[in-house]
Amino acid sequence: MSHVSTPQPTDSGMPSRGDGSGGGRGDKRGRTGGRRTGRKILLGLAVLVVAAGGTGYWLYSGLDDNIEAIDLDKAIGDDRPAKLPTSGQNILILGSDSRAGANAALKTGNVSGARSDTALVVHIPEGRKKAVAISIPRDTLVTRPECTEADGSKVASARRVMFNSVYSQVGSACVVKTVEQISGIRMDHYMEIDFAGFKDLVDAIGGVTVTVGKDIHDTSSGLDLPVGTHQLNGTQSLEFVRTRHGIGDGSDLGRIGLQQQFLTALLSEIKKQDLLGSPAKTYKIADSLTQALTTDSDLASLTALADFGRSMNGVDPSTMETIMLPVSYDKTDPNRVVAAEPQASTLWKALRTGSAIPESAKKSPATGGSS
16 A cells, blocks of 8 residues: 655744655555554553644654554454453553564574563553553463454463464464453553564654663663663664563563663653654654554554543653562473462552552563562
């Protein structure tokens, strides 16, 4: 599908997309979430902040066709937890680790297929003045529920499968269903951003500033940061959220803290940008993000994203609490983890009921050597 024409350049520097440059992405009506290739983030939440700019978004309506959509109700059916009885929201933010296409040039390794490499359940309580983000480690062993593939065929439930394999085995709708079964919480929305898109978004906003308390040298991800404060470009940011061998015990658990730190820094940077004062820059950010973005069908337009973003405008990224789902090392396979009980159940119950999360439910027996 060629890109839909948008307004020609004006004195504000608005770019033109009328020539279709940048490559088409195919008819999204024929695609499903299971075909999404991508990776990393933490970042789906950034679209809420970008969308909150609000005024003038009709200028960017041509970007709607960039966004891929998943109809969760159709894909999952009625086998879902009940919706919250309040105005609170729960969003599953996913990144996957495809090594294909533009992602192949980003030091992502030689692993075939695509897996969900980062997963965050973001809970925004009623009132929408704060948020908490729960990271689900990719190596967590879970029970995958029965799911339906894009062609309508059924995939049987399976026990003790790695959480990050659900995406490649059945697709993103099954990831949503798996998270809902684990937590007992209905996901109101779903967002996914791909590997290369993450890099482009960071470059579009001019970089993100982070501070590290220890030297990080990871030849696998390419990250080489001495102690101190650094402004990271897109490539460096990608290395930062991917690094695992330069911290802790080299497991996925060690890097979750870096991912959470980066999320807060990224959202804070986007929120302080003068989006309304720089239409050209805002267009560049919106273009980068929408080309990398997959959402549930209810959010699959800039109008819907802007409305949702404005509803979340009271959430301050700097006050967002980030928690790793409490896990312990699996007794059969020490390279895998399982949900630690009763901590995990207590954590999910607190989110379901809108109550305070006990400190005991935030502590993970398995830390990856990061604490």
